Amino acid sequence: MTPMTSTTEIRTDLKDGILVVTMDGPKTRNSIGAPQYLALRAILMDAGNDPGVGAVVLTGANGFFSSGGNVNALKESRTLPLSEVSKNTDALSAMILALRGCPKPVIAAVEGGAAGLGLALALACDMVAATETAKFTAAYVKIGLTPDGGTTFFLREALPRQLVSELCMLGRPVGADRLHAAGAVNALTPEGGALDAAMDLARACAAGARDAIGTIKAEIAGAAHNGLADHIDLEGRNINAARYGDEAGEGLAAFVEKRKPVFGQ
Numbered sequence: 001m002t003p004m005t006s007t008t009e010i011r012t013d014l015k016d017g018i019l020v021v022t023m024d025g026p027k028t029r030n031s032i033g034a035p036q037y038l039a040l041r042a043i044l045m046d047a048g049n050d051p052g053v054g055a056v057v058l059t060g061a062n063g064f065f066s067s068g069g070n071v072n073a074l075k076e077s078r079t080l081p082l083s084e085v086s087k088n089t090d091a092l093s094a095m096i097l098a099l100r101g102c103p104k105p106v107i108a109a110v111e112g113g114a115a116g117l118g119l120a121l122a123l124a125c126d127m128v129a130a131t132e133t134a135k136f137t138a139a140y141v142k143i144g145l146t147p148d149g150g151t152t153f154f155l156r157e158a159l160p161r162q163l164v165s166e167l168c169m170l171g172r173p174v175g176a177d178r179l180h181a182a183g184a185v186n187a188l189t190p191e192g193g194a195l196d197a198a199m200d201l202a203r204a205c206a207a208g209a210r211d212a213i214g215t216i217k218a219e220i221a222g223a224a225h226n227g228l229a230d231h232i233d234l235e236g237r238n239i240n241a242a243r244y245g246d247e248a249g250e251g252l253a254a255f256v257e258k259r260k261p262v263f264g265q
Helices: 034-048 071-077 082-101 117-124 151-158 161-170 176-182 194-206 210-223 228-242 246-256
Strands: 009-015 018-024 055-060 106-110 113-115 127-131 135-137 187-189
Touching: 009 034, 018 034, 018 194, 034 082, 055 117, 055 194, 082 117, 106 113, 106 117, 106 194, 113 117, 117 127, 117 135, 117 151, 127 176, 127 194, 135 176, 151 161, 176 187, 187 194, 210 228, 210 246
Parallel strands: 018 055, 055 106, 106 127, 113 135, 127 187
Antiparallel strands: 009 018
């Protein structure tokens, strides 16, 4: 799998219960490949199981979120057998599923832009903070390829079909302001402010009822494919399980006592 690697480093920094994960590859605008898929998957799995992590912020260094797959590596991959390139796409799929399956909120901080797989990675997050000048691009079609990593799934989940078609069929970049107006970006900031905005969202999540938030994340993910009756039943079982827990005990008492709840961290 050597031709399909990237030199982007994945750095982590735990700050007051917020795990900041930074993609840092200045030569390729933080492109990612198989080694990064494996590293990010492991980080997200461990974060989900770590009681010291209340939320995750995913960002890119060098003024850009991620350019996705390295085009030179993609070109070289044409010389490899299908069995070999499938290992790469399998690792990519596992990374994305680990992100969506992580019980902790994951917030994307997008400076500059997110392209290709970088776009999928940003939209796979639970919330997105982006600068006013950031551009989101799914230009696979311009090099004769089709999207991967759940790109069309996440776009269609968040946006009207016509806008998704424009992004993917024409490969035209779409500004963060347009995605913010459509509801796919939660916080729009001046240049240089995406990380701070993402940290604010992450801190708010980390200070909340963490078990309840993890359950809510799973309910949101399941809502797209559950039937109404099944989903109502799921919510009923979840709220009945939650009502006897410590978080509900603190939250209900705080409401009645007209004070701010302090959930166990």
